[in-house]
Structures are given as structure tokens and as C-alpha cells.
């Protein structure tokens with residue numbers, strides 16, 4: 276099939292073609308009832324039940340396509356958007372707009388140095404060698420440090436005050452953590468999640484350049500804003516359903532006020548009367564991460580029949 280000719284009138288939605296964010300993105304698309312079949316080796320897939328086409332791209336390139344407006348929507352890490360913005364500053368018509376945080380892919384872009392070395396502060400790296408895949412962010416970070424007037428670290432012929440960069444930034448496309456051990460760099464700027472990679476490479480973090488997580492972005496003038504809103508609402512529904520559970524319980528009416536403080540719900544708890552006088556049944560959405568504590572508090576208050584139900588999907592405000 277000639278896919279390109281089927282792209283007219285379709286909203287283009289970029290998702291990572293591989294890597295850390297891909298599976299969670301595919302799960303989000305499934306939860307949002309975005310149905311597609313990706314042919315072997317093709318990076319474009321037509322969506323069967325919406326005028327939408329998915330474009331599978333490297334996460335780092337997604338802000339370029341969305342920023343230029345050649346793709347309308349995208350999911351990628353906030354770090355890649357920050358790197359793109361540091362490379363190509365947004366204008367009134369170009370650049371990306373963040374729609375929402377998706378709550379996965381959390382990591383930090385950090386300055387790292389050998390654990391056993393003498394460097395404790397990023398200022399000590401001024402004038403030294405840095406290896407990274409995030410060239411523009413690293414340049415801007417060190418340019419900033421240099422211009423903060425760290426004269427004590429200035430080299431005699433340094434021209435940082437005039438916009439030059441004394442710190443030498445080397446771009447690597449992967450395995451950045453090996454750079455210090457191999458003598459390519461004195462420090463690196465790389466992503467850290469669990470810290471396992473950093474630890475295994477004998478490095479420690481001394482500063483954070485950007486805190487990242489996966490985000491939904493759109494171009495400044497998407498081709499079909501209504502469809503962007505529909506997809507946004509669907510994705511938001513799936514994210515909310517993942518983030519919350521439904522808690523139901525029975526409680527004496529006289530304790531309702533206290534119970535409502537434990538489970539205030541998103542707007543307010545739903546309260547129904549029971550056949551038994553003086554008792555009510557309460558239903559409220561509770562953040563999944565807090566549910567154990569909430570159940571303990573409800574039980575301590577005297578609530579009974581406390582049940583927790585997983586949400587399949589949601590539309591809330």
C-alpha cells in the first residue's frame with residue numbers, strides 16, 4: 276500500500292520507535308482505543324478507527340518533527356524537548372507545546388564524575404572535558420556556570436564572558452558512562468533513573484540539569500485541533516484510570532464528615548443511604564499510591580466493607 280498517499284487529511288502522531296518509553300506508549304494507545312496495524316519494518320501505521328496515522332520515530336527526533344509542524348502530536352521525554360529547544364529556540368510558529376505529563380519515564384539528566392576523584396561541584400569541571408548525548412543542554416548549562424563569574428576557575432585566555440565556551444563538550448551517541456574510564460572526558464552529562472548504570476561505571480552525580488518524564492506534546496498549529504482534543508481526553512482518561520482506584524465502604528452517618536476528609540474524592544465522595552438506618556455507603560476515587568494508608572485510616576475510624584476496585588478507563592475533569 277502506498278502509505279504516503281493515505282496520509283492526506285490524517286493527524287500525524289509520533290511515538291518512540293524503540294527504547295525506554297515505547298512499551299508504555301503502546302499501552303496508552305491501546306487504552307485509548309487507537310487501533311492500528313504496523314507492517315513489518317514500516318515506520319508509519321494508519322489508525323483504523325480514527326483519521327490518524329502513527330509515525331514511529333527515535334524519541335530524540337520527535338521534538339524536531341513536532342516543533343517544525345510536520346507531525347501534529349508526539350510522545351517523548353521532556354529531556355529531548357529541552358535539548359531541542361536549547362538547539363533551536365522556539366518562535367511564535369515553531370516549537371512544541373506540552374499538553375500533559377504522562378507519569379512514566381521519570382529520570383534526571385545529571386552531571387556525573389568519577390566517584391573516587393577530586394571533583395565535587397560542577398564548577399570544578401569548567402575548562403575540562405565533558406561527554407554527553409545532550410550537547411546543547413550541556414553547552415548551555417556550562418555556559419551559564421561560566422558566566423556566573425566563576426573567575427577563580429577562569430583560564431587566562433578564557434573568553435566565556437564574550438559567549439565562548441571554555442568547557443569542551445564532546446557528543447557521544449550512547450554508552451556515555453564509559454567516557455571517564457576511557458579518558459575521553461573528566462565528567463559526563465547523562466540520564467539517571469535507578470542509578471545502577473552510574474554506579475556500575477564508578478560515577479557519582481553532582482548536579483541535575485533537567486528532571487524528565489514522558490510528555491504529550493503538540494505542534495503550535497496542529498492540522499486538526501478537534502482531533503487533538505479528543506486524543507488528549509482519551510489519553511488523560513487512561514492516565515487517570517492508572518493513577519486512581521475506586522474505594523467504596525460503609526460508615527456510620529455520624530462519622531461521614533471524618534470519612535470524607537480521608538476520602539475527599541476528586542470533586543466530592545458519592546454518598547448513598549443504606550437500608551440500615553444511620554449508615555451510609557461511600558464511593559470515592561483515591562490515588563493508587565495512597566490507598567493502603569487510606570484503608571488503614573478508614574478501618575481505624577470504624578468504616579466497614581472497604582473495597583478497592585481498579586479503574587478500566589475514565590473521563591474526569
Ligand SMILES: Nc1ncnc2c1ncn2[C@@H]1O[C@H](COP(=O)(O)OP(=O)(O)OP(=O)(O)O)[C@@H](O)[C@H]1O
Pocket residue numbers: 293294295296333334335351352353354355380381382448449466467468469487488489
Ligand atoms: N533509564 C531510564 N529510565 C527512564 N527513562 C529513561 C531512561 N533512559 C532514558 N529514558 C527516557 O527515554 C527517552 C528515550 O531514551 P532511550 O535511551 O530509550 O532512547 P533510544 O531511542 O533507545 O535512544 P538510544 O539509542 O540513544 O538509547 C529519553 O529521552 C528519556 O526521556
Ligand SMILES: O=P(O)(O)OC[C@H]1O[C@H](OP(=O)(O)OP(=O)(O)O)[C@H](O)[C@@H]1O
Pocket residue numbers: 295449450451452465466467468469470471472473
Ligand atoms: O539509572 P539507570 O536506571 O541505570 O538508567 C540510566 C541509563 O539508561 C539510559 O541508557 P539506556 O540503557 O537506555 O541505553 P543507552 O546508554 O544506549 O542510551 C541512560 O543513558 C543511562 O545509561
